[in-house]
Amino acid sequence: MATAKSAPGASFRQPAALFSSRSLVVIALRLAGLALVDAFAVWFAARLINDGEYLLALFVAVITLGINAAFLFEGMYPYRWFTPGLALLILMIIYPTLFTLYVAFTNYKDGNLLTRVQAEDVLLSRTFLPQDAKTFNWTAFQSSEDSSRWALWLIPTDGQGEAIFAEPGDATPASKVDLGDYTLDEDGIPTGLPGWERVPFAKTIAILDSVLSKIQFGEDESTFMLNPKNPTKQAGRFEAKYALNEDGTLYDRETGVTYQAMKGTYTPVDGPHKNAQGQVTDVEGVPLSVIRPGYYVPIGLDNFKRLVENDRIRGPFIRVFLWTFAHAFLTVFITFWFGLFLALLLNVKFTPGRAVLRTLLLVPYAMPAFISVLVWKGLLNEQLGVINKFLTSLPLIDAGPRWTSNAGWVKAAILLIQLWLGFPYMMLITTGALQSLPGDIYEAARVDGASALQQFRHLTLPLLLVSVGPLLIASFAYNFNNFTIVELFNKGGPPISPDQPAGHSDILITYTYELAFGSGRGADYGFASTISLVIFLMVALITFFNFRFTQSWEEISENV
């Protein structure tokens, strides 16, 4: 109510402030800043539209509108403090999520990486030399009167036949060219021509693209051009290899085969040669394959079908799924109990040197996990590692555990590393929670005759879980996707079998990575997005339960 009373007072002051020079400057600065942001956004969005990134352009537009609203309307005042955060949230969380969702329904992968326009451009720029056509060595000539006029002196590469002087629109056999006062040099090239100047080779390199490649030399019907694949040495009657039909099919002018884009991949559909099964073949009867590059298009549920139907992929999926859960759960379980155990020890007032110990025990947490895992990897090496060397030096032990090559031991090794990396965090959070527990309830418990164990079981633990519980679930969700440790320690290995694309220690995220990008397989973003989506749904489910559990613990704390 107090705020409502003060409101009229504020509105009284405002008009006065509006006309003061300081406030005008502030408003002008604010508008100028806004104008700058808008100018940048317009430029950025225009570029995005130019590149065909319509969805991202839309997001940029929405964010910009939001920023404008927040700074122009007084009612939106509180949002001003949110705008940077909200803008980043939309750009870096919501947009990628939606984009992943979209990609999951497309064939965006190696071979179908370009947009349709880009793929067509690449294919239409390809050339071929008709079978009976010759190639020529060329020398450039520039008109003395009109410096934009160029011509080529063409000598057949194979040395057979006559040289040709070709200018735009006209080609003259060498014997009919008037040399004037000039002569042919030892290569058979005139040192100059009346009205033309011979251009030294070195000067032609810089104008290859800007001038020479744009000119069609010779008569209109059969023009010469520089060989796009070997421009400095060769010219000839090169022709475009592909022509785009009106229905979007691609016609190969060299072989007469027609290609149709099937789900973004140009597949031969018709041609001069076919075999008994109706496949388009080359002259020798070998079936023709698709031509690359293709482009990416939506393909509906194909990626999801592949996930469900392909035995090779689905087979290990269940196994990987179970270990992912076990790995995350066990990691949280062992790190929590060990961390809590240490926290309880260090919480006892008469433990000497607790402060130092507490600090020291945090070291594993402070070290980058990346380094720690590599150190552990060295320690756990089966033959050369310190641990196994020590074990085998003991009497009665012939061989140490097979940390990296046995399905069970590799899991034990990963949990061991997780324990090392994770207990300091659990110690940290449980120490904090223990210290905030009220002392009087323990006094009451002691009066009632509760033992230390009973105090722990009925007071400490439930109260602790109220504050630590949500963190445990967060830790579970984090370890659910703990890529670093599993990938770095043993790359998900050891392999299950050569015909299964997963290893014994693979979790969902490393399995996805291997399927989508691993081992030079080429990138399949569409399929990777599909699996990511499935993982996302699972983590979302966990988060949902997180809220549920949190509520139930709150009930406990209310009852205490």
Place this chain on the structure above:
Amino acid sequence: MKKHLTLLVVIALIVGALPALTSAQAPSLLIWTDETRAAVIEELGASFSEEYGVELVVQQLGFGDIRDQLRIAGPAGEGPDVIIGAHDWLGELVTNGLLAPVELGDKAEEFNPGALSALTWYEDSQLYGVPYAIENIALFYNTDLVPTPPETWDEAIEISKALMDEGKAEYGFIRQIGDPYHFYPIQTAFGGYIFGVDEEGNYDAMDVGVDNEGSIAALQWLQGLIKDGMMPSSLEGGDAEALFQDGKAAMYITGPWNLDRFKTAGVPFGIAALPAGPDGDPGRPFLGVQAFMVSAFSENPLLAQAFLTEWVATEDVQYALYEKGNRTPAYLAAAERVEDPYLAGLTAAGAVGQAMPAIPAMSAVWTAWTDAITLAMQNPDQDAVALATAAAETIRAAAAGE
């Protein structure tokens, strides 16, 4: 004072604008290269710039980043005109339409034919780059422990046994786990192969040889070594290199990328051809070819091609690239000039080499065959036949387009 300042600003603006004006006239080429090659291109490229009036802009990226960034920057129109890459990138770059084909014409004869065939894409028989270096693996041996390198694997094992019995070395011959690339010389020595070759010399994806008698024999031979305690089973590349570098292992298969490391470490070593198998089959390494390639999205495609044929395909440039990179030049005249005992050993091993397949089915080899070799080494008692068969079936399924 204020007048002078204004004048200064105006002059600074004019001077600053000058290069922009002149460069608007001279076309420029953007080249993406890794650190090793950048210096050579900047030094020797100056002569190309001067002679032809073309500006060369060199941008340094990590070697792998060149490939990964090209797929993003190329189609967006912000990519380079020319890149430096490896021939096994063709599978990815050509199927994505990111490279423009190249023709060498008469100059083709001046190159190592193996290097050119490695850069020829099997689907359209087009050349997709001008090679400058060939690399392959060979047998590196510690000259203190092994005075004369073995010519067959039988000899190699005898030497290993003698060294281990006398306690001179922890191990004789070692190799890392998995890794079909480093296993191929052993596989071929025993009569195995990965993909067969058709009449035209192209790899045939449907002819998979990882489950033939020779490949299985090679796996079993490896398992025997591990069972006899002659070789550790769980080495990664880095561990194995360290063992060789410290003189604890006498023989190791690796490539020129380790030359500098071993030289610096001071381990006395020599390089020899890979040992032959029981029936006298030579151990064939895979050849890797490094090349200059033209982006399909270059704004100056002809100029980029001219850069390749007029500059990259010259003896001096190729020799200078060798001096920086320690790899055999692909240009024959430059290769003849090289006098280096280490490189001679590598070249001897590469003489029977085969271009590493760039066909898409190769990706299944990197997964399935790696798994089979890994499992065979980890479990020396596991049936090698079953492992090889499972790997072969997976590769065949991938080749059939599953």
